[in-house]
Amino acid sequence: MSPDSFVFEPMRILFVCFADSSHSQSWINLFSGVDADIRVFAGPFFVGGMYPPIPWSRPTYVLSEPQVDRGAKTISLFSKSRLADVVSRRIVHRLSLDQRFFVRSVSKWKPDIVHALSLNPAAVFAWEGLQKIPASLRPKFVASSWGSDIYLGKDDPDERPKLEKMLENCDGFFGDCHRDIANALSLGLKSTAAFEKPVPVNGGIDFRSLENGNHRQRNVILIPKAYESVANKTLPILEALEMLRDKLDGWEVHLLMASAEVRRYLATLSDRLKARCTCYSYLPNDQVSSLMRRSKVMIAPSISDGTPISLLEAMANGVLPIVSPVESIQEWITDGENGLLVNALFPDQIARAVERGLSDDVFAERASAINFAIVNTRANRDQIRQEVMVYYANLLEINSR
Numbered sequence: 001m002s003p004d005s006f007v008f009e010p011m012r013i014l015f016v017c018f019a020d021s022s023h024s025q026s027w028i029n030l031f032s033g034v035d036a037d038i039r040v041f042a043g044p045f046f047v048g049g050m051y052p053p054i055p056w057s058r059p060t061y062v063l064s065e066p067q068v069d070r071g072a073k074t075i076s077l078f079s080k081s082r083l084a085d086v087v088s089r090r091i092v093h094r095l096s097l098d099q100r101f102f103v104r105s106v107s108k109w110k111p112d113i114v115h116a117l118s119l120n121p122a123a124v125f126a127w128e129g130l131q132k133i134p135a136s137l138r139p140k141f142v143a144s145s146w147g148s149d150i151y152l153g154k155d156d157p158d159e160r161p162k163l164e165k166m167l168e169n170c171d172g173f174f175g176d177c178h179r180d181i182a183n184a185l186s187l188g189l190k191s192t193a194a195f196e197k198p199v200p201v202n203g204g205i206d207f208r209s210l211e212n213g214n215h216r217q218r219n220v221i222l223i224p225k226a227y228e229s230v231a232n233k234t235l236p237i238l239e240a241l242e243m244l245r246d247k248l249d250g251w252e253v254h255l256l257m258a259s260a261e262v263r264r265y266l267a268t269l270s271d272r273l274k275a276r277c278t279c280y281s282y283l284p285n286d287q288v289s290s291l292m293r294r295s296k297v298m299i300a301p302s303i304s305d306g307t308p309i310s311l312l313e314a315m316a317n318g319v320l321p322i323v324s325p326v327e328s329i330q331e332w333i334t335d336g337e338n339g340l341l342v343n344a345l346f347p348d349q350i351a352r353a354v355e356r357g358l359s360d361d362v363f364a365e366r367a368s369a370i371n372f373a374i375v376n377t378r379a380n381r382d383q384i385r386q387e388v389m390v391y392y393a394n395l396l397e398i399n400s401r
Contacts, residue, residue, distance in 0.1 A: 030203035142172035315371035
């Protein structure tokens with residue numbers, strides 16, 4: 001039989017993730033038009049209700065049929081009814097139904113690769129399930145770090161053992177910064193498993209969709225993560241803007257993902273500042289992109305992070321980043337060259353950086369040119385798609401068949 005008579009099936013990839021994350025869906029959509037059979041396992045991962053339902057693009061395994069139609073085929077255990085949804089939520093953990101459903105789905109569909117799009121909970125969850133499948137029948141197992149999951153988890157006595165066990169058994173690994181690739185290797189990841197360079201968790205920036213405007217005509221101050229958490233701080237940003245309230249005539253302040261805590265704090269500040277501010281719980285991606293194109297500065301200092309997608313989007317769109325000197329962020333930003341670095345807890349530092357960013361057009365335009373080149377080289381979506389597909393294929397040794 002000649003080699004031409006063989007028929008090769010497209011590789012099957014099952015992504016395990018929080019399916020209502022736009023970053024996860026962006027990674028999944030990276031492979032649109034690629035010769036691969038892709039499905040999603042929508043894990044029951046709680047994220048505090050910060051993300052509303054969004055469209056799903058691939059057939060998706062989900063424990064309970066969604067109440068809101070996501071536009072994709074779903075494979076579920078429970079029907080689309082509120083009673084079924086309530087029952088499933090009450091018994092899922094007691095009976096480990098999510099884990100059983102995952103194992104059954106993998107065993108029945110037989111993907112070539114299971115790729116978890118965060119370490120904890122997605123990759124830990126996936127590895128716990130894959131252990132229940134005989135080693136000879138298991139798919140290749142790939143994990144991606146996300147934000148601060150490994151950076152903070154490595155020092156948590158409860159999380160570290162789970163991360164170590166999972167990473168020791170990874171066939172592949174993506175980190176969004178050099179720092180976290182090194183962290184994964186220190187926790188037991190095989191050096192041969194790691195993708196050779198950092199990859200953004202959303203699959204990169206689509207440069208064909210960019211529309212850069214004139215920097216001197218922009219009038220928006222953008223705060224992309226307006227909530228309080230262990231890693232993210234917004235109240236010092238509001239204090240900084242309060243210091244500048246008399247210098248913000250003509251400027252709009254837009255706060256995305258604004259939490260109730262941040263809204264309450266903003267309500268205590270001056271009327272002059274409040275008149276400049278607009279808060280959003282959620283904005284569709286196209287409206288975020290529109291705001292980016294109107295923004296002069298993006299303020300996103302943090303205590304801890306990986307490579308924020310909002311940072312890359314700002315860099316690609318000519319927005320001056322005001323961020324913190326976190327190790328992972330310094331892989332992208334040099335203070336005073338292509339952005340400004342400030343301590344997330346010091347309003348006076350943030351205020352000085354914002355004032356410079358709004359007034360120094362020459363600096364902002366120079367930083368914009370540098371940032372566009374950096375992101376186009378290191379986070380170009382078209383290039384990443386090709387490299388990741390080769391990486392998946394090499395995991396399966398397709399090229400050697």
